Amino acid sequence: MRRVVFNQKGGVGKSTIACNLAAISAIDDKKTLVIDLDVQGNTTHYLLGGKITDPDRTIAHFFKESLGVNLFGKSNSQVLASVIHETRWPNLYVIPAHAELEPLQSRLESRYKIYKLREALDQLEGFDHVYLDTPAALNFYSRTALIAAKLCLIPFDCDAFSRDGLYNLLATIAEIKADHNADLTIEGIVVNQFQSRANLPQQLVESLIAEGHPVLDSKISPSVKVRESHSESQPLIHYAPDHKLTEEFLALHLELHSKY
Numbered sequence: 001m002r003r004v005v006f007n008q009k010g011g012v013g014k015s016t017i018a019c020n021l022a023a024i025s026a027i028d029d030k031k032t033l034v035i036d037l038d039v040q041g042n043t044t045h046y047l048l049g050g051k052i053t054d055p056d057r058t059i060a061h062f063f064k065e066s067l068g069v070n071l072f073g074k075s076n077s078q079v080l081a082s083v084i085h086e087t088r089w090p091n092l093y094v095i096p097a098h099a100e101l102e103p104l105q106s107r108l109e110s111r112y113k114i115y116k117l118r119e120a121l122d123q124l125e126g127f128d129h130v131y132l133d134t135p136a137a138l139n140f141y142s143r144t145a146l147i148a149a150k151l152c153l154i155p156f157d158c159d160a161f162s163r164d165g166l167y168n169l170l171a172t173i174a175e176i177k178a179d180h181n182a183d184l185t186i187e188g189i190v191v192n193q194f195q196s197r198a199n200l201p202q203q204l205v206e207s208l209i210a211e212g213h214p215v216l217d218s219k220i221s222p223s224v225k226v227r228e229s230h231s232e233s234q235p236l237i238h239y240a241p242d243h244k245l246t247e248e249f250l251a252l253h254l255e256l257h258s259k260y
Contacts (some may be wrong), residue, residue, distance in 0.1 A: 001150065006169070007155050009136060013153040014134060015133050032093065033093045034095070037134050039098075048094060052096040060098040061082075062080050062083055077124045080120040080121070098168045107227070146176045154166070156191045157192050
């Protein structure tokens with residue numbers, strides 16, 4: 001199962017959601033891979049405890065190799081497998097991001113390498129779940145993730161600007177589905193930073209549901225525990241297993257996987 005966590009808006013919790021769901025999948029005895037496609041590398045830091053300085057040990061190496069013609073060397077999937085890192089937790093692996101992704105982008109776009117990640121993942125064996133964390137922009141890397149994935153999870157924080165952006169985002173996903181990836185399905189909208197006692201979040205969620213959008217029942221509350229877990233480079237299931245926020249992520253994971 002390949003899932004992309006995508007929103008063109010920054011600060012909506014993409015990395016937090018991807019990493020925490022992946023960590024729960026790993027605890028559930030599923031071999032799980034997280035691919036960090038955001039040049040900021042927040043997912044990399046969260047799961048590995050720091051950024052990887054050598055670009056040849058990151059996803060940048062995979063994309064750089066895709067620009068060449070390798071007649072007798074490694075396949076796309078072998079190159080991708082070569083930059084997978086083990087985390088400290090069983091069953092949880094990560095392909096780190098690197099700053100070199102930024103200068104590579106224009107070359108990848110001009111050479112139309114948008115399908116290379118999907119091709120490599122189609123051939124990559126051994127993983128039950130793959131999570132793709134995307135940058136907060138509609139660029140080459142977010143597009144290639146949407147093309148590579150089967151399911152799309154949309155984080156949504158409760159404000160009017162996010163609602164306006166959601167309509168553009170849904171149109172983008174529909175276009176990718178029509179032009180590049182007929183198998184792509186919106187799995188659901190995850191309401192993040194949800195304050196159950198405030199009127200505006202309740203009204204926004206109710207209006208989205210009334211419009212027929214696939215808002216998930218499980219919602220994520222605001223909590224300082226998220227920043228603490230980031231600082232300690234430990235997903236919540238390991239950092240604070242009994243905390244309310246961890247229970248919310250467990251409920252979200254169960255809701256998503258009960259469908260399959």
